[in-house]
Amino acid sequence: MLNRGRNIEKGRVITRRMFILAAAKILLFAGISSRLYNLQISDREKYEILSDKNRIREWKTPPQRGIILDNFNKVLASNDRVFQLHLILDEINDFDLTIFKIKNLIGLDQFEIKKLYKKKERLKPWDTLVVSDNLTWEQFSKINLYLHELEGAKPVLSTSRFYPYANDLVHIVGYVGDASLKDLEKPEIKENFVPGLKVGKYGIENSQEKMLIGNYGIKRYEVNASGKRISQIDYIKERQGNKINLTIDIEIQKYAQELLKGKAGSICAMDIYTGEVVAMASSPTYDPNKFTHGINQKDWQEIRNNPLKPLINKSIAGLYSPGSTFKPLVALAALEYGILDPDKTIRCKGHKHPYELYGVKYHCWKKEGHGYMKLRNAIKQSCDIYFYEMARLLGVDKLSIIAKRYGLGTNVLGDLYNDEKNGLVPDTKWKRRALEQSWYLGETVINGIGQGYIQTTPLQLCLMTAQIANGGYKIKPHIIKDESINYKDVINKIKLDQSNFPLHERNYLDDIKVEFYQRMYHKKSNINFVLDAMFGSTNEQYGTSYKSRYDDPKYQFAGKTGTSQVRRITDLDRELDLDTDQIEYKKRDHALYIAFAPYKDPRYAISVIIEHGGSGSKAAAPLASKLIKRIIDRHKLREQFNNGNTSLA
Amino acid sequence: MLRERIQASNYSFLDKLKSIDYLLILLILAIGSISVFAIYSTEGGKFSFYTKNHIIRLSVFFSLFLVLSFVRVSTWYKNAYLFYIVGLVLLITVLFFGISASGATRWINLYFLNLQPSELMKIAVIICFARYYHRIQSSDIQSYKFLIQPIILLIIPCYLVIQQPDLGTSILIAGSGIAIIWLAGLNIKYFVYSGLLLLVSLPFVISVLKPYQKSRILTFFNPDRDPLGAGYQIIQSKIAIGSGGFFGKGYLKGTQSYLEFLPEKHTDFIFTLFSEEFGFLGSIILLFLYILLIYRIINVGLVSRSFFAKLYCFGFATAIFLYVFVNIAMVLGMLPIVGAPLPIMSYGGSSLLSIMLGLSIVMSCKIYNQEQISVY
Structure with a gap:
């Protein structure tokens, strides 16, 4: 019985303990349930996002750059399809191994591998x-074939810039290259950047990045745990950048570049009315296509060490x-301010009897002198003595007002080129501020022949010529086609204004600001006088560019030579009177020429500068002459095209 | 009538059939078929290797379960120690002739099956302890003499399993053993003391753990410590379960598992897959099936006459609970990853075999629930 009682007791204990255990089990299961509730109901969204992040990978597809066209829609910068290989660094466990495998696949040399490691350190x-x-x-398909063995490798179908006119346009269009850290700070690049994307480094490519870059696309793929794409679930197409039309005529640009070859x-x-830049050549030049995939050391050194400095865009930065x-x-300034009567006669007596001011001698370029000169003849034959005297009478401040008004002293194309120079039109205020010195009259005298402090870019000279040639009207120079300008209206407006001989309600002799397409002259006759004198300079005997003239009125142009000294001419030089060929290159004068054409009803202005070319009449004017013919030959086509007849190109 | 039935030999076959717990069988079949669907899903909806094997094993082991259910409970009782010894011998065999996979030596190659003796040991310990405490008078239970024996019986297999190394199974074996010692009525103070002792010695225990085990435990406390390494499984499992939501992503539509973000999805992480595809609702239903299963097993113990049957059923129910709890808590990130399969659901022959074996003993307890077992 005792045994039986014990057994009952034992049974009770077991059952009681079982119930305690069961209670614990229920509690723990409740714990699991509440955990499930937390994960699947409370935090569901969080885990859904994580799950999508897991399974969905985004690939950015690079945008195509907008193409750049010339005035006639000829393609100046296009896109080629290229194959690239990218490595996603955070997907790589063993970088060395991956690089080793890639090396074996596509055959990188030691130098390239070193470069990759260097690049990686910066990332x-x-x-x-x-x-x-x-x-x-071949390399691209090999990579694709072995892709599963290459951690983090990503073959990319991208586009790269191609410049069909290579050397002829690099100073205008610029070039592209890898984005630097500084480039990536620009918002338009930052927002649209995709690894491997090339960005503008210079010129239009650089300043018009916002227009050209486009927007990247996004491809969303479902991937598995090892990153393999399973299926595409979304594709936001990339958008190509906008196209940009330049005002450049590539045929003329090419020809200008050809004329400059070797110099x-x-x-x-x-265009003297519309302000369209038709050509803007700079020599020597270089091939922008070499920069697209990173220029090699040898080519780079060749460009850099060229003494003629191809990297400098001479039209705007020279x-x-x-x-x-x-x-x-x-002359225009002197006439406008009524400083002198154009019939005033001054005698140029040659080197033996130079112009003298406070004991300093100022020589004319002509050894034997020009003799008795009136203003028209002085311009035509470019007599320095006449201009010394005229400048002295005019004074530098008045001259600077007119010079600045006609386009000197400020950059022409605004912020289109980051290297465009403002040049310098000196006046007394400037000297006091910049050099903290007072102005000397002698400086005014040499300023009268375009020497001394004054500095201009070739494009400024071209603009100056244009604004005189169009009758003294301010124009808006530009190199990117401006749809907001109706060219026909602009031309009519200027021409109509001129024939009306308007009364001037403003004093054009003051330092006033003139609006676009408004007159800048005080008296119309003064402009005409200068234009006529320039005609003489080219088309009359003894004119400095007489040899480059055309008799056919269709091509007949008017111009002005210039020879700019790069150093002071000593008495010894005058005595030696060497030919250009006999002087050391670096010491030779720059040859300049400005012109407008055709003389009757002008339409184009042109400026030519040959560094160390010697005299303007020999080195620069003949080139201008050749180019003018080409420009005028193409004028009709351009006119028709710009008036909406685009089918002509 | 009662007297007649006491003699088990008098049971007619019809009686036996009548006393089968059909609900238990139904539950086994239900969980079994769910597991087939789940494993089919782990293969991305293809009927191939794992699914085929799992179906074959389920059918074979389920038949085995049915057959063994008719073995008399006294036979189990008589052979309990033998069972334990066989398990121990197999464990020692593993030590010398075991085959290795991923750094652990846990299996014996039996040609038709790679047997994992530690899985069998889970059952062996329960049946051995049930027999041990069956015969001990309740007054003797508290004595050291009778306490020291089961502790030694428990430490030997646990040590052998840890050596494999397999911390998870070892903990589960220990857990089931301790559960029976508890059920037998050992004074609560022993449990409190040893619990405290464990807590104090924890730093020492951790210091002798293998590096990967340490890292698993550290990772458990902070999965983001190494999100691509040790923490990967927990993080991915939580993402899968969490993203399932209330109704789940739908059958065969679990992206986490389909896209192979889930590790070991057909074994230890089968619940994760199931939960991702069937959501909170499905998970709770599955959990409820397990609770029912445990309840039915306990119920068999309650209606059994012998202490052996009671201790065995309660012990086995606790073991099943432990397996389910440890597995689910693990995939939910509530416990460190220790490697514990989910009963019946997980792919794996030995685990399935031992569970079915265990269940067949429960069933035999049910069929022969009036059988008296003499102490000797």
């Missing part, structure tokens, strides 16, 4: 390393004393 661990931005099709210098051509090309403007 953040989550960045993308562009191993190659220009693979051959250092610039040729600019501009600063030159205008020399005698400044004289028409000096």
Whole structure:
């Protein structure tokens, strides 16, 4: 019985303990349930996002750059398809191994591998390393074949810039290259950047980045845990950048560039009414296509070490004393302010009896002298003595007002080019401020022949010429087609204004600001006088560019030569009177020429500068003459095209 | 009538059939079929290797379960120690002739099956302890003499399993053993003391753990410590379950598992897959099926006459609970990843075999629930 009682007791204990255990089990299961509730109901959204992040990978697809066209819709910058290989760094466990495998696949040399390691050091661990931005099709397909063995490797179909006119346009269009850290700070690049994307480095490519860059696309793929794409679930198409039409005529640009071959210098051509830059050549030049995939060391050194400095865009970044090309403007200023009667006669007596001021001698360029000169003849034959005297009477401050009004002293194309120079039109105030010195009259005298402090860019000279040639009206120079300008209206407006001989309600002799397409002259007859004198300079005997003239009125042009000294001429030089060929290159004068054409009803202005070319009449004027013919030959086509008949091109 | 039935030999086959717990069988079949669907899903909706194998194993082991259910409970009782010894011998065999996979030596190659003796040991310990405490008078239970024996019986297999190394199974074996010692009525103070002792010695225990085990435990406390390494499984599992939501992503539509973000999805993480595809609702239903299963097993213990049957059923129910709890808590990130399969659901022959074996003993307790078992 005792045993039985014990057994009952034992049974009770077991059952009681079982119930305690069961209670614990229920509690723990409740714990699990509440955890499930937390994960699946309370935090569901969070985990859904994480799950999508897991399974969905985004690939940015690079945008195509907008193309750049010339005035006639000829393609100046296009896009080629290229094959690239990118490495997603944070997907790589063993970088060395990956690089080793890639090396074996596409055959990188030791130097390239070193470069990759260097590049990688500069990148953040989550960045993308562009191993190659220009693979051959064979390399690209090999990479694709072995993709599963290459951690983090991403073959990319991208586009790269191609410049069909290579050397002829680099100074205008610019070029593209890898984005630097500074580039990436620009909002338009930052927002649209995709690893491996090329960005504008210079010129239109650089300043019009916002227009050209476009927007990247997004491809969303479902991927598995090892990153393999399973299916595409979304594709937001990339948007190509906008196209940009330039005012450049590539045929003329090419020809200008050809004329400059072997020389250092610039040729600019501009429509005198619309302000369209038709050509803007700078020499020597270089091939922008070499920069697209990173220029190699040898080519780079060749460009850098060229003494003629191909990297400098001479049309806008080259600063030159205008020399005698400044004289028409000096004459205009003197006439406008009524300083002297154009019939006033001054005698140029040659080197033996130079112009003297406070004991300092100022020589004319002509050894034997010009003899008795009136203003028209002085412009035509470019007599320095006449201009010394005229400048002395005019004074530098009045001259600077007119010079600035006609386009000197400020950059022409605004912020289109980050290297465009303002040049310098000196006056007394400037000297006091910048050099903290007072102005000397002698400086005024040499300023009268475009020497001294004054510095201009070739494009400024071209603009100056245009604004005199169009009858003294302010125009809006531009190189990107401006749809807001109705060219026909602009031309009519200026021409109509001129024939009406308007009364002037403003005093044009003051330092006033003139609006676009408004007159800048005080008296119309003064402009006409200067234009006529320039006609003489080219088309009459003894004119400095007489040899380059055309008799056919269709091509007949008017111009002004200039020879800008790069150093002071000593008495010894005068005595030696060496030919250009006999002087050391660096010491030779710059040759300049400005012109407008055709003389009757002018339409184009042109400026030519040949660095160290010697005299303007020999080195610069003949080039201008050749180019003018080409421009006028193409004028009709351009006119028709710009008036909406686009089918002609 | 009662007297007649006491003699088990008098049971007619019809009686036996009548006393089968059909609800228990139904539950086994239900969980079994869910597991087939789940494993089919782990293969991305293809009827291939794992699914085929799982179906074959389920059918074979379920038949085995049915057959063994008719073994008399006294036979189990008589052979309990033998069972334990066989398990121990197999564990020692593993030590010398075991085959290795991913750094652990846990299996014996039996040609038709890679047997994992530690899984069998889970059952062996329960049945052995049930027999041990069956015969001990309640007055003797508290004595050290009778306490020291089961502790030694428990430490030997646990040690052998840890050596494999397999911390998870070892903990589960210990857990089931301790559960029976508890059920037998050992004074609560022993449990409190040893609990405290464990807590104090925890730093020492951790210091002798293998590096991967340490890292698992550290990762448990902070999965973001190494999100691509040790923490990966927990993080991905939580993402899968959490993103399932209330109704789940739908059958065969679990992106986490389909896209292979889930590790070991057909074994230890089968619940994760199920939960991702069937959501909170499905998970709770599955959990409820397990609770029912445990309840039915306890119920068999309650209606059994012998202490052996009671201790065994309650112990086995607790073991099943432990397996389910440890597995689910683990995939939910509530416990460190220790490697514990989900009973019946997880793919794995040995685990399934031992569960079915265990269930067949429960069933035999049910069929022969009036059988008296003499102490000797």
